[in-house]
Structures are given as C-alpha cells and as structure tokens.
Amino acid sequence: MNRILVVEDDPDLLEVIQMLLEENNYKVFPLMNGRPIFRIIEEFRPDIILMDIRLDGMDGRAIFKEIRTRPDTARIPVVLTSGGFSEDYIMRENLLADAYLEKPFEMAVLLDKLQQLLKEPA
Template identity: 55%
Template sequence: MKRVLVVDDDPDILEVFQMALESERYEVLPLLSPRYIFKNIKDFEPDLIILDIMLNGMDGRIVFKELKSNPDTENIPVILASARYDETYIHSQQYHPDAYLEKPFEVARLLQEVKTLT
C-alpha cells in the first residue's frame, strides 16, 4: 500500500485529502503542522508528500526547500497546494514541485496526480 503524508493547517481540507486518498486505498498520515515533518517522514516513510503553502505561522515553500535540500528526503515527490498562488508563480521559484494543486481542487485531479507520482 502506497503512503501519502499530507500537511495542511485546515482540518476540513485535510479531511478531504484523507477521505479521497483512503477511498483509493492509500495509507494517509495527516498533519496540521509541518513542525515535526522530518520525524514523521522517517517513521511513516511516505511515497509522496502533499504540502500546503500557506500554513499557520509557517511558509510551506520553506518547508519544501528543506525537503528538497535534504539527501534523506530529496527524492520523495511533493505536490504543493495553495489557494493563494497560481501555477506560474510556483514554477518560477528555485525549487519545482512534482505537481501543483490550486485550491479549490477537483478530487479527480488530486487522485490523478497522486497516481502519477506514486
């Protein structure tokens, strides 16, 4: 079973991610904060990470850069998600996600991106 780590500070959005992914038989670890993301990655060993950009008190882009700069996590695919930024902006940054979801997103698109990356 493929594992997906999802980080979003909105419990309702986190629940949508979890329900959609579990319906497709993914094992999901939902996190409301990236505070202990590296410990959770080590323990859970995800095949994919879905990371919100606008997190309460934290910037998901910084977390993303840390993931891609760390040899232990650099090869884990990451989908960035945001209601604030568009895909053009995301791809203009130094580090590029494996996929991008603009919120609100269609569940079918989420599942297709996850399937492609896992």
C-alpha cells in the same frame, strides 16, 4: 499500499482529503502543521507528500526547499497546493515540486496526479 503524508492546516480539507485517499487504498498520515514533518517522514516513510504552501505559522515553501536539500528526503515526490499562488509564481520562485494544484482543485485531479507520480520510477 502507498503511503501519503498530507500537510494541510485547514482541518475540514484535511479530513476530506484523508477520507478520499483512504477510500482509494492509500495509507494516510494527516499533519496540520509542518513543525514535526522531518520526524514524521522518518517514521512514516511516505511515498509522496501532499503539502499546502500556506501553513498556519509556517511557510510551506521553506519546508519544501528543506525537503529537497536533505539527502534522505530529496527524492520523495512532493505535490504543493495553495489557494494564494498561481502556477506561474511557483515556477518563478523555483519551487520545482513534482506537481502543483491550485485551490480549489477537483479531488479527481488530485487522485490522477498522485497516480501519475506514484507510477513514475524513482
């Protein structure tokens, strides 16, 4: 069973995503802020991370960059999400995530993207 760490500060959206993923046989660790993310990654060992860029009191872009610089987390696929940034902005900022979903996104698109990334060899 694939493990997905979902970092999202909107409790309603987090709940919907968690329910959707669990219904599709993913093991989910929901996280509402990025503060403990590296401890959670070490303990939960996710196969993929789904993370909002705009987190309450934190910048998901900075967390993403830190994920990419650490040898133990650099190879984990990351899907960034946000309602405030276009895909062009993400590319200009060199936030080379494995995927980017602009909110609002269709849940079917999220599932397809996760399936694609989890099939790719590491």
